[in-house]
Amino acid sequence: MAVRKVQYDKKLCPLLEQYSKILIFGADNVDSKKLQEIRSALRDHSVVMMGKNTMMRRSLQIYGERTGNKAFLSFIPLIVGKVGLIFTKGDLQEVGAELGKYKVGEPSRVGLVSQVGLVPPIDIVSQPGSTGMDPSHTSIFEVHNLPTISLIWSLL
Numbered sequence: 240m241a242v243r244k245v246q247y248d249k250k251l252c253p254l255l256e257q258y259s260k261i262l263i264f265g266a267d268n269v270d271s272k273k274l275q276e277i278r279s280a281l282r283d284h285s286v287v288m289m290g291k292n293t294m295m296r297r298s299l300q301i302y303g304e305r306t307g308n309k310a311f312l313s314f315i316p317l318i319v320g321k322v323g324l325i326f327t328k329g330d331l332q333e334v335g336a337e338l339g340k341y342k343v344g345e346p347s348r349v350g351l352v353s354q355v356g357l358v359p360p361i362d363i364v365s366q367p368g369s370t371g372m373d374p375s376h377t378s379i380f381e382v383h384n385l386p387t388i389s390l391i392w393s394l395l
Contacts (some may be wrong), residue, residue: 255311281327289323299312
């Protein structure tokens with residue numbers, strides 16, 4: 240067994256015994272600085288635990304089977320994507336409200352899909368024709384993966 244897995248078990252299992260409540264939170268597109276700010280804000284009454292999903296699932300399963308507490312096994316399917324565990328003895332709504340203070344809107348980046356206000360995709364059809372632009376000014380189309388005549392010729 241890998242040393243890292245054993246070390247992770249030694250960190251996670253005492254938290255499972257010590258704290259009565261666990262909050263699973265999504266950490267997609269959250270940078271390390273923001274996670275550190277969240278950790279320091281929750282430090283007085285909670286513990287934030289991050290890790291690889293497979294190690295979290297493994298530790299929860301081993302602990303659940305060892306103690307006979309099957310409630311921990313119900314967490315396993317929820318550990319998908321970039322998630323973290325917050326252990327607390329306080330009110331989960333207060334912890335959630337504290338997390339909400341750190342939720343900020345981010346500017347869009349290439350390849351990201353917005354999770355807010357999702358609408359079904361629609362097809363957009365544009366008729367072929369001249370853009371009326373000089374070929375040196377068509378980079379806006381390339382950014383959005385829209386072919387232009389000069390780009391099509393360069394692909395042939």
